[in-house]
Amino acid sequence: MNIRTRVSALAAVITAATLLSGCQEEQVVTGTPSANASSGQRSDSSTSSGATSGDATPGADGTDAGRREHLTDKGGYVVQGSKVTFVYNNGVRYVLDVGAPVGDRTTIRNGTGTLTLKDTTATWVDLRSRSTSTVDGQGAGTVIDKTGAIVVAPDGSTTCANGQGLQFVGSDGSKGQASKNGAFFVDADGKKTSYGSPTAGGRAAGRFTVCNIDKQVSVDLYSDVLFDFDKATLTPAGELVVASAASTIRDDVRGKAVNVVGHTDSTGSADYNASLGLRRANAVATKLRTQVPGIRLEVSTAGETQPAASNATEAGRAKNRRVTISYAR
Template structure:
């Protein structure tokens, strides 16, 4: 969501007013798209998120349960990444500085993200030394050092400032032409009132129709085409994956050509070897662009939330940090030592597979393992760790009674909450 801020008020000193207005230039940021994917815990190099999907494919008549089993020789199909709408939110210079210090490990495939945490809608209106006029209908025109703002009483309007050009309509549609820090990394976003739109920025080129279909073309994840009917294709790091709405599909990847017939059988390699494999889950529909928030007083940010997808830290069902996670933790530890926070908490989360008690214990072990690793690097000395098990999902574990492997992947995570 875009947060655009109007600053006014008459009791501040001139310097405070100037400073407050300049803060407006930091209220737009180019989003970092940071999500993870996989079918189950195994895949480590795909991107997916939650969505809605149709009913699970029906088992053909006369097909036994054994036919839906998986032969050991049958490779596991990668999940086609769900197209995730980049978040567009208000942000402070401190947030951008934190992102810059973590840039080496921020990756849309690996699942490391940082985003502002917002805890309320408080804020005051401040004016600086520019020219402001408000007519009898509540329309505001502001021309000052911070930029030119033409804001209507219904919350629509335009803002032209050092962060870019923003146009918001009363129905939530609008455009953002954002300028990244140092003039690079900008983004062009066009949002329609029905949730359709386009995004062209650091996350790649995203196009959504607002009805579940869309495409995502990015340098790291390749080309995703979601048809919105449970089918789609992904041409990316793991090869060419095609999933049809009837549960059939093909995967041309490291194991050669894998064909799933959608009836509990399939073939692997050339010449094709017959194997048993279950029908493929439907591809969840793509999301929508959220409507742009109207111009309003800013909320009060309360800190930052750093998310680490479990697959970059742990093996399946384990709480021992893998040796190859050292680079991520080294970079993270160095960044955290430079952040001033009132308190810090490392939070472990799991998906919903397994019992509540088991998942709770696993989340606690993982949170404590990450906290210990950060302390060993001189960071998070006063932080605490807490496990939440499966109680705080960020995506559905199942959709319409069908397993949602992409959603489960997003739920398996460790978060670091820095309260500022």
């Protein structure tokens, strides 16, 4: 993030933080952000395992599950029933429930605020607190509510204001400590991890995100590093990555419930993807228990239902294949 962009982001966050003083405790339309992001190269097609594909195919937009994805490879929004999920390029997801099915409407008004939907852009204006949350096709925008404010730039650089003060995080995570914010990588041999920037020939293995306004810490582990194609057994590099993540969160999770959720792309049937997501989440959970004795885990699957990017391209599908570890700070 350059100086001018950072100054603009800081100004926006300060303005947003000022607006927070007018927020009320009662919420008619609720927003719950959580971090999910990933990277990789292979597709989790179920056809190689004999499962039925047809409920969803490469490029499907989730309509098989009553879900409409308005996403690019970087972000956008997803509509499902009465909920609209803002999806940001740094992994943050923000969910609004407008209380009634959205359908094909592009403007929804209720007693709380106004939601406007256009292509891959969504804007929420809260009439009571006078705050605004937005996302565009670059996965950039703002998230503002009573607990804090986030500004996400098109390159993924993030500025946020919450109970822990102002934080700046570069697009590669190098401006934040791994235990707070940042990306981490595995080397070309799959034997070492590094934080902030990859070694020669290395690739992204995951991302820590605590720049969330609901006081959540999230660690997204990329399935294409953790597992071989269509498998749920950790690779040697995957074992290393989970162990590295465990060492970072070990002191922070004592006495807390930790969620481990498996996610897939939309290739293959919805049922198969739910099963694959659960098997992969369980594999990560098993490794975590050996690394953090006594850790309290809640393991589940979201399958293909919480995309982080478009399922219409391989780059987007790769971002959807991930296992997320999260807990309240």
